[in-house]
Amino acid sequence: MSNTNDSGEVMPCPNQAGSATLKAVPSRKSVLGSGLPIIRHLPSRAQRLIGPWCFLDHIGPTTLAADNGVDVGTHPHIGLQTVTWLFEGALLHKDSLGYQQEIRPGQLNLMTAGHGICHSEESPPGFAGPVHGLQFWIALPAEHEDTEPAFAHHAELPHWQQDGARITLVVGELAGRRSPARVFSPLVGTDIRAEQACRVTLPVPKTFELGLCINAGRVVMDGQTLEAGELFYLGAGRDSLTLEMDAHSNVMLLGGTPLAQPVLLWWNFVGRDQQRIADALQDWQRFPLPRFPAVSAYQGEPLTAPPLGEVRLK
Structure with missing residues (x-):
């Protein structure tokens, strides 16, 4: 989806990785599209970042x-890279490579x-109901930032039962398993x-900077109660994490080097x-190229970019 920030601000995202911690990340509410x-x-x-993850929108819950x-x-x-993951409802992706793909939970x-x-x-056409x-967005490493564009849909992902929880590996690697997503x-x-x-305990790489997004219910970690609608920064240096989860609670563990x-x-x-950003904006202003x-x-009008601000990397 699109970044709704129209201030024109260019946001530096330095590596801020620190030792293991547990702190809430301030979030803000907004409205996307219609x-x-x-x-x-x-x-x-x-x-700004958790590992290479540079953007995270919690969509809904709402009824359309x-x-x-x-x-x-x-x-x-x-x-x-954009990563789309649903708990309820459906969305329809269309892109300039010619893909049209509906996604479900x-x-x-x-x-x-x-x-x-x-x-x-x-x-999707005629869809009504909860969404x-x-x-998420994953920032590509410098050596891959100009890679060829691509799209992939994965209907089946690695999943397993553990200690009363269902765990699905969406992307990356965990507990000796690997997602098929590139x-x-x-x-x-x-x-x-x-x-x-x-109570669920998972091994995690010590080198990974980690975050925990609470999507539903309530979770206790390190003696702290974590509520739905919040993102928590866990830092780096852990080799495992233990979550005490209420019934029907749901979290997304994200992170990386x-x-x-x-x-x-x-x-x-x-x-x-x-x-590089200014060049991309210039190309977008001459769309299509x-x-x-x-x-x-897609039958509607393309989005208009905000004015480009200035920033100095430190």
């Missing part, structure tokens, strides 16, 4: 009418922007759903320097 409520967890001024669904018009991306849509891609996101999910740096994104009140170089995040672009082709299956 009225989809979101909580913007990342980036925030307090926490058939005549007022999601409609996020054609917009561009560079330098990142338990499935993964993974789009690699690389050098450049355009996409739109809508409710609840997450969308990523470009060491990372993890894992959905943990308590089918009953339970911190990026070797800081990145800039502006609108829907991720890059290492402002010139080979770098940012039209999404032929």
